[in-house]
Structure formats: structure tokens, C-alpha cells
Amino acid sequence: MDSTLPIVEIRAIGEHAGRRVRLRGWLYNLRESGKLLFPILRDGTGWIQGVAFKKNLAPEAFEALRGLGQESSLEVEGEVRADARAPGGFELDIQGLHVLQAVTPERPYPITPKEHGIEFLLEHRHLWLRSQRQVAILKVRHGIIQAIRDFFDQDGFVLGDAPILTPASCEGTSNLFEVDYFDEKAYLTQSGQLYAEAVAMAVGKTYTFGPTFRAEKSKTRRHLTEFWMVEPEVAFATLDDVMSLAERLVAFVVARVLERRRPELALLERDVSKLEAIQLPFPRVSYDEAVTRVNQAGGAMEYGTDLGGGDETLLSQQFDRPVLVHRYPTAVKAFYMQPDPENPNLALCVDMLAPEGYGEIIGGSQRIHDLELLQRRIAEHQLPTEPIEWYLDLRRFGTVPHGGFGMGVERVVSWICGLEHVREAIPFPRTIYRIQP
RNA sequence: UCCUCAGUAGCUCAAUGGCAGAGCAUCCGGCUGUUAACCGGAGGGUUGUAGGUUCGAGUCCUACCUGAGGAGCCA
Numbered sequence: 358m359d360s361t362l363p364i365v366e367i368r369a370i371g372e373h374a375g376r377r378v379r380l381r382g383w384l385y386n387l388r389e390s391g392k393l394l395f396p397i398l399r400d401g402t403g404w405i406q407g408v409a410f411k412k413n414l415a416p417e418a419f420e421a422l423r424g425l426g427q428e429s430s431l432e433v434e435g436e437v438r439a440d441a442r443a444p445g446g447f448e449l450d451i452q453g454l455h456v457l458q459a460v461t462p463e464r465p466y467p468i469t470p471k472e473h474g475i476e477f478l479l480e481h482r483h484l485w486l487r488s489q490r491q492v493a494i495l496k497v498r499h500g501i502i503q504a505i506r507d508f509f510d511q512d513g514f515v516l517g518d519a520p521i522l523t524p525a526s527c528e529g530t531s532n533l534f535e536v537d538y539f540d541e542k543a544y545l546t547q548s549g550q551l552y553a554e555a556v557a558m559a560v561g562k563t564y565t566f567g568p569t570f571r572a573e574k575s576k577t578r579r580h581l582t583e584f585w586m587v588e589p590e591v592a593f594a595t596l597d598d599v600m601s602l603a604e605r606l607v608a609f610v611v612a613r614v615l616e617r618r619r620p621e622l623a624l625l626e627r628d629v630s631k632l633e634a635i636q637l638p639f640p641r642v643s644y645d646e647a648v649t650r651v652n653q654a655g656g657a658m659e660y661g662t663d664l665g666g667g668d669e670t671l672l673s674q675q676f677d678r679p680v681l682v683h684r685y686p687t688a689v690k691a692f693y694m695q696p697d698p699e700n701p702n703l704a705l706c707v708d709m710l711a712p713e714g715y716g717e718i719i720g721g722s723q724r725i726h727d728l729e730l731l732q733r734r735i736a737e738h739q740l741p742t743e744p745i746e747w748y749l750d751l752r753r754f755g756t757v758p759h760g761g762f763g764m765g766v767e768r769v770v771s772w773i774c775g776l777e778h779v780r781e782a783i784p785f786p787r788t789i790y791r792i793q794p
Numbered sequence: 795u796c797c798u799c800a801g802u803a804g805c806u807c808a809a810u811g812g813c814a815g816a817g818c819a820u821c822c823g824g825c826u827g828u829u830a831a832c833c834g835g836a837g838g839g840u841u842g843u844a845g846g847u848u849c850g851a852g853u854c855c856u857a858c859c860u861g862a863g864g865a866g867c868c869a
Binding site for chain 1: 795800801804805806817818819820821824825826827828829830831832860861862863864865866867868869
């Protein structure tokens with residue numbers, strides 16, 4: 358090995374065509390053809406096929422390479438060549454090898470290039486992440502999160518993260534994870550909203566971004582027990598402002614992914630024409646209209662109930678972009694939602710349903726800003742006031758109309774990537790019957 | 795919590811109640827352009843666990859364990 362040669366990343370390999378370089382990474386696959394080896398190397402930034410001719414390598418180096426198991430770590434040196442026969446257009450003519458760790462036949466890498474069942478893959482999630490598909494998803498997820506933060510930053514929002522350990526819930530404790538907090542009980546947060554409301558009264562526009570937890574015994578392709586949520590909260594915002602903010606955020610995120618993550622979407626075989634259709638404005642339908650539309654489409658929705666998964670699909674199929682469903686009956690919604698002045702039985706709330714059957718990605722509302730009304734609602738929901746006295750203070754000291762929403766990051770990743778299940782949208786998914794690895 | 799399904803080699807799956815098999819992976823051999831390479835050979839099994847029915851159980855019955863798909867609820 359020539360230690361004076363530059364170490365390069367595979368993503369920029371084309372810039373080094375015709376030159377000798379060093380490359381370090383892992384062995385993704387190894388094909389053999391007589392005195393010729395075709396190792397595929399990956400380094401996290403990409404994949405490249407190497408070609409090792411027996412005559413170009415020291416005999417012991419050739420034999421060492423030949424015997425390496427999948428996912429062995431190594432450093433190679435060689436000449437970068439453009440070659441139409443190589444996947445990716447470039448290949449590395451290997452002339453030197455340094456093995457960092459050889460994976461041996463006694464314990465071969467468990468995930469082979471062939472197909473595997475989901476149970477096996479989930480048990481090996483820590484290794485499954487190395488596959489091309491999972492790397493692509495991680496990079497889209499990263500792009501989405503970066504876009505979310507850029508969007509709020511450009512719009513003058515101030516990050517105001519909420520605590521993860523909380524004294525009580527805003528919607529009952531039945532679906533909360535309980536933890537010992539010294540001599541008291543505490544709960545893992547299911548939403549940062551109440552805290553975001555406090556911060557909004559300090560800085561005007563804020564958002565929280567972090568993990569949230571639901572101990573719901575939900576077992577579907579849309580549920581995790583631990584998921585990341587972004588929750589903007591805006592002082593003086595009305596429901597219309599909330600809806601406008603939500604659609605601008607989603608349109609921005611989709612546009613950004615289309616701009617910067619095309620190769621990953623292609624690897625995931627995502628139909629990008631479906632994403633290119635995500636243009637402002639998004640359709641808005643009232644809950645009343647939604648019920649009519651669902652039932653005309655063959656559903657059997659009863660007025661006054663929430664939309665089920667099938668109902669959501671029946672409705673979202675009618676549009677080529679996310680649809681905003683607003684003004685649900687107060688009875689099926691949370692205590693803090695402002696009633697519609699034109700019909701107090703309806704709440705000034707909104708859900709955004711993603712297209713293609715991906716369901717709800719956003720839920721938000723205008724909040725009750727009147728102290729007496731809020732107290733009445735808390736009593737109606739039979740919630741204890743003592744743990745949220747501080748929250749009532751927000752209505753005692755300069756209360757103003759305000760609102761916001763929560764967006765589930767994994768559901769957005771799942772939709773944009775076109776995944777079958779949200780568990781692929783986060784590196785280490787937590788689901789009801791799995792906490793390993 | 796409820797409904798449905800599955801568990802056989804490291805992996806993906808076969809096997810009418812009658813000798814437990816294939817492909818991939820691994821090992822050995824062949825091949826100087828392979829594309830989830832290919833060709834030839836070898837090793838590899840307490841059929842999830844515990845009972846039961848039967849001359850005989852991977853297969854039928856019961857319970858349990860583990861997991862998956864879905865419902866309700868939610869982002």
C-alpha cells in the first residue's frame with residue numbers, strides 16, 4: 358500500500374478517473390472468475406466495483422482478497438477507470454490491499470444478497486442498515502429533516518424543544534409509557550404541544566422537534582411506539598394560518614427531496630411523478646364534505662366519528678396531492694381545540710392526509726385561548742388540572758389566539774420514499790412487539 | 795384488546811399421515827469481464843416448546859411461546 362496516495366470517497370470517484378487512489382470501506386459482494394476477482398466495495402457514500410487481476414497483485418494479497426467474507430473491512434489502492442461494463446460507470450483496478458478485519462466462514466455475514474423475511478431483517482436491523490435500500494431511506498430521511506429545519510429557520514421560527522419526561526399527559530395517561538422519576542411517576546411525552554404553546558408566547562413562532570412516545574397497542578404499517586414529531590406553534594395564528602403553514606411546509610419538503618435526493622428515490626423505485634404533483638395549494642375539504650365524499654366513494658362513515666384508515670384512503674384517492682380535512686366534530690377531538698364560532702359543535706382543527714393511501718401525516722388546530730372555556734373543557738374531559746396549572750397560566754397572562762400542528766416524521770418519510778411500512782423510515786424502529794436491537 | 799396467518803438447514807421455501815429435500819450462503823475444484831455471475835462436488839436437521847391421537851406425526855388435536863398482517867386508536 359502506498360500511503361502517499363489520496364483517500365477518496367466513492368461518491369466523488371469520477372473526479373479521479375485515470376489516477377491511483379486509496380479507498381476504504383467494506384466488501385459488499387465478491388464475484389470470482391478464474392484469475393479475476395470482482396469485489397464490490399461500499400464506503401457509505403456509494404458503491405463501486407473493483408477488478409483484481411491476479412497478475413496485478415502480490416500472490417498473498419490476491420489470495421487474501423479471494424478469501425474475504427461479505428462485509429469485511431478493508432483498504433484498497435488502485436487506478437480509477439471509466440468502464441461501461443461496470444455498474445456506476447467507474448471501476449477500480451485493484452493493485453494493493455490492506456485488510457482491517459476479515460469476516461470468516463466460521464461466522465459469515467448473515468444478510469446475503471438474496472431475499473430475507475421481515476422477522477429476520479428486523480432482528481438484524483443493525484446490519485440491515487448497510488443495504489443499498491436502507492442507506493437510501495436514511496439519506497432521504499436526513500434530507501427531509503434538514504428541509505424541515507431549513508423551512509422553519511427561513512420563516513423566522515425559533516427552536517423551542519419540549520421535555521421528553523413529563524409529569525402528565527394532555528390527553529389522559531392510558532397510552533403513555535410510565536417511568537420511575539425518583540419517588541414519583543413520570544411519563545414519556547406523547548406530544549410537545551403544550552410546551553410549544555408556552556414557547557410561542559415567548560418568541561411568537563416556535564417549533565419542537567423530537568421523539569414522542571405512544572403506548573398504544575397499535576399494530577399497523579403506520580404505527581411506531583417511538584416516533585419523531587415536528588410541532589410548530591404560532592401566536593396569533595388562526596385555523597387558516599395553520600392550514601397555510603402546513604401545506605407550505607409539506608410542499609417545501611417534497612420539493613427539496615426532489616431537488617437533492619433523486620438518486621435515492623430512483624433506487625427506491627419511487628414514482629417521482631406522484632411527488633412532482635405536490636404543488637400548492639392543497640385541496641381543503643370540511644369534515645362534513647369528507648363524510649359525503651367517503652360515502653359516495655363506497656365507504657360507510659357515520660357522521661360524528663373519526664375517519665378510519667379505509668375512509669382516509671377513500672378520500673385521499675380523490676386527489677393527487679395531500680388533502681386538508683378541517684372542522685371535525687368537537688366530540689371526537691382533543692380538549693384544547695377552539696370551537697368554530699359559526700358552529701360550536703365543530704372544532705377549528707385540521708388533519709392532512711397524504712396521497713396514495715399513506716394516511717394522516719399532520720394533525721393540528723387553533724387552540725382555545727379563553728381561560729374559562731379551557732377550564733370547562735378540561736372538566737368535561739375529566740382531566741386533572743393540577744399538573745397543567747402552568748398551562749392555564751398561558752391564558753392568564755396575555756392570552757392570544759394561537760395554533761399549530763404536529764407532523765409525524767416517519768409517516769412523511771414513508772410516504773415520500775413509497776415504503777410499505779413506517780418501520781423502515783427510522784434506523785431503529787420501536788413497535789409494540791419488538792424493542793430489539 | 796380483538797381477528798387472521800406463520801414457525802422445517804445460516805437464509806428463502808418444499809415435503810397425500812409412510813426414507814426430511816431444493817435454491818442461496820459456507821467449504822473444495824473450474825473459468826481473464828462478472829453484473830443477486832456461472833459450472834461440478836461436499837458438509838450442514840432435537841421440523842418453535844410441552845403434551846395427546848396413531849402401527850407410524852413436519853403433517854391431525856390441545857395448550858403455550860415467538861413473530862407477522864389487519865382492526866380499533868393515533869402522527
